[in-house]
Amino acid sequence: MLKGVFCPILFLKVGLGNFSEMQAADVAHHMAEELLRQFVFYQPTPKQKAFHEAGLLASERLFLGGNRTGKTNAVCMELAMHLTGVYPPWWQGYRYSRPINAISASISLKDTRDILQKKLFVGDVDGSMPPILHESYVLDKTHTTIAGAWDTVKIRHVSGGVSELKFKAFQQGESSFQGVKADFIHLDEVPNFRVYQEALMRTTAFDQEKTFLVCSMWPERGKDELMTHFLDYAPEGEVRNGRFYLMASWADNPYLKEDERERLRQSVPAWQLEAREHGIPVFGQGKVFTMKEAELFVEPFQIPSSFALIYGLDPSSSSGGTWGAVLLAHDRDQDCVYVVADYKLSNATPTEHAANLVKIVPEWCTGMVDPAGAGENMHTKEKTLDFLQNRSGLQLIKAYKANNTKEATIDEIYERVRGDRLKIFWSAQGRGCRHLVTEWRQYARDDHGLIIKKNDHCVDALFYALNGLKYARNEAQFYHDKSPHWQAAGYV
Numbered sequence: 001m002l003k004g005v006f007c008p009i010l011f012l013k014v015g016l017g018n019f020s021e022m023q024a025a026d027v028a029h030h031m032a033e034e035l036l037r038q039f040v041f042y043q044p045t046p047k048q049k050a051f052h053e054a055g056l057l058a059s060e061r062l063f064l065g066g067n068r069t070g071k072t073n074a075v076c077m078e079l080a081m082h083l084t085g086v087y088p089p090w091w092q093g094y095r096y097s098r099p100i101n102a103i104s105a106s107i108s109l110k111d112t113r114d115i116l117q118k119k120l121f122v123g124d125v126d127g128s129m130p131p132i133l134h135e136s137y138v139l140d141k142t143h144t145t146i147a148g149a150w151d152t153v154k155i156r157h158v159s160g161g162v163s164e165l166k167f168k169a170f171q172q173g174e175s176s177f178q179g180v181k182a183d184f185i186h187l188d189e190v191p192n193f194r195v196y197q198e199a200l201m202r203t204t205a206f207d208q209e210k211t212f213l214v215c216s217m218w219p220e221r222g223k224d225e226l227m228t229h230f231l232d233y234a235p236e237g238e239v240r241n242g243r244f245y246l247m248a249s250w251a252d253n254p255y256l257k258e259d260e261r262e263r264l265r266q267s268v269p270a271w272q273l274e275a276r277e278h279g280i281p282v283f284g285q286g287k288v289f290t291m292k293e294a295e296l297f298v299e300p301f302q303i304p305s306s307f308a309l310i311y312g313l314d315p316s317s318s319s320g321g322t323w324g325a326v327l328l329a330h331d332r333d334q335d336c337v338y339v340v341a342d343y344k345l346s347n348a349t350p351t352e353h354a355a356n357l358v359k360i361v362p363e364w365c366t367g368m369v370d371p372a373g374a375g376e377n378m379h380t381k382e383k384t385l386d387f388l389q390n391r392s393g394l395q396l397i398k399a400y401k402a403n404n405t406k407e408a409t410i411d412e413i414y415e416r417v418r419g420d421r422l423k424i425f426w427s428a429q430g431r432g433c434r435h436l437v438t439e440w441r442q443y444a445r446d447d448h449g450l451i452i453k454k455n456d457h458c459v460d461a462l463f464y465a466l467n468g469l470k471y472a473r474n475e476a477q478f479y480h481d482k483s484p485h486w487q488a489a490g491y492v
Helices: 008-016 021-031 033-038 046-056 071-084 109-122 193-202 225-231 258-267 270-278 350-357 384-392 403-418 434-442 457-467 475-480
Strands: 002-005 040-042 060-065 101-106 138-143 150-156 162-169 184-188 212-217 243-248 308-314 323-331 336-345 366-369 395-398 422-425
Touching: 046 060, 046 071, 046 243, 060 071, 060 225, 071 101, 071 109, 071 150, 071 162, 071 184, 071 212, 101 109, 101 193, 109 150, 109 162, 109 184, 184 193, 193 212, 193 225, 225 243, 258 270, 308 457, 323 457, 336 350, 336 434, 336 457, 350 384, 366 384, 366 457, 384 395, 403 422, 403 457, 422 434, 434 457
Parallel strands: 060 212, 060 243, 101 162, 101 184, 184 212, 308 366, 336 422, 366 395
Antiparallel strands: 002 040, 138 150, 150 162, 308 323, 323 336
């Protein structure tokens, strides 16, 4: 991403604009040779170049993308150019004619130090990535209470003047941005929208020159207020009333080879992949199932007798609580799972639930039941599992339940969808698993990546059924083996 070194003479002529050759020589001498020698040559990708050029018209810019898409590097490079007044020959973006006041911020002061400050002034320890600005650019600096973190940095400008860069953190709140004015503000990673709004108020025009609020981030919070502020306002790549955004994927980085992209795909949780690889925010605070519905839904059809069946059950131990269930049909020849029926009902007794369940699941079909919901029912004063098995004849196995099991099942769902091995019965006319489809579309994570426990009874039932897929069987297998699987397994 960062290659070569600027030519000093050419760089000076480009950076100094209307300065005379004598003035240019004086400035060059004043700033010293290392300034020109240490500014590393930057070769932007097409997406990065388009982002820079949008600064001619857009005062608010958003660069979306995961790791290794060059978003943060692009903004830091542009910031360094504005701070020093030195622009490369290819530059087609906005140029400041004077020193600037700037702010660079991330989630915490530690993040600001380890990412932004490091990229601008330190580089990698092994020398593989030199700093964008050598420390010789720094005229003065003040420190924060965080070890090694800078608060304010004064930077040489090619005019002979001084630019000022302040480092801040979103965790300090919007009040940390109050009382200051800035020509250029860089927010790296997703801030609270109040922080964004306060930062926007700080970009008040100086001397009729443009001001910028520029963001680089991956959409970890899904389509939140900030994403809506940009994405619902104008199409990608189009400037509209001063707003502009781009999405960069790993494929947009020519220095990132396919084998490295695949390694990254394997290292990213399935629920983050769409956002990490392509910079695409999903619904809400982070929708879990982001795959295209066309890849998932299938018109209901008659299930062949050879398909093995199993269902998942998420009962409630509270009186009047919601019960959810889904029935799966497994085509073992193709290893494809079809969700063929679902059930969801509140304010009913266990007897009523059992009577409803036997209408959608055959008597010989094994069910995987939530062990938490299988406890004592407040209505019957009897363990739900015992009641369902002894009085209703349902064959149930306690599902293994743990947080890592849920995450593993989510990953399995993604792998099955990618391999065309998971389908849900659903038609445009609304026939099929309407309860599951509704929950599927709303199933989301909070700001910390944790599953939101709300309206998830059928989805949980799906998890239980998938985890118990080895117990699935067809009618012929059931009558061939008189010993029920749940007994043989010793779960009850």
